Amino acid sequence: MQTKKEEIQQAIFKSAENEFLEKGFEKASLRQIVKKAGTSLGNFYNYYENKEALFVSIVEGAYIGMMQLVNNHNQWEGNDVLLDLTDVAVWRRELRRLILPIVPAITTPFVILIEGSQGTQFAHAKEDLLAMMEEHFMEHIEEFNPKYPNPQMAKVMAEQLIFGLVMIVKNHKDDEMRQQLIIEEILFFAIGIMGILKTS
Incomplete structure (x- = not known):
């Protein structure tokens, strides 16, 4: 009976x-x-009190995962090592090791959270995440090149990163390919941002 209930809830x-x-x-x-x-x-x-309770059960894990990712990225073991690397292959390997634990948060519930939360307690989630990502990029600008002439790019980069993650999840259902593309996108942003800040 318990198995049957679990099957219904999963369905x-x-x-x-x-x-x-x-x-x-x-x-x-x-x-x-x-x-x-x-x-x-x-x-x-x-199984659920109402439609919103069901919605929360789907997206809450993605919300918590993304908030932890942004808030704690500077505390990742090995983060300082990445800043000193110049070999892209080594960057890719180290980045994969660092972000693998959070990749499970970037799935279909993440897309629902970003695109379909209006009318729920998570209606602000997209704006919250964008604001945190913008602040994150601004921190890097201030740390590595305070004289960078276009700090407004922080907001643009935040929007593009989130949009890219959403597109990857929506267009690629294979877990391995999705994981690879997520890592590649973050790698693209990380190398690009650091390159611009070091040469501007």
Whole structure:
């Protein structure tokens, strides 16, 4: 019986993930979610209080993971080593080691969080993340080149990084390829930013 309940809950979760990804929270239909999960609306309430509680269960882990990533990136073991590296192959290897623990947070729930959270307690998530990323880029500008002439690029870079991650997740379902592209994008931004700051 317990296994059956877990299967039903997982079916609801997966169905909701697809519905929220396609339509966002506000336009998502709870009736469609339970129908595609092969259960009833009445049974749904045995697992979740309401549609928003279901939404929270899907995106909360992604939100926490992304906030931790931005807040703690300077504390990663080996972070200082990256700053001294000039070999791109070594950068790629070290970067992979550093970000692998957070890659699981950059999945479908991350896209839902960024694109489909209007009407929920996470409606501010995209703006929060963009603001934190902009601040992160500004910290690097101030640390490595305070005289950099275009600090406004920090906001542009933050938006482009988040947009790129969303596109990778939406367009690539294979976990290995997705992981590789996420690492490549972060590598692209990291090397590009450091290169610009060191030469400007």
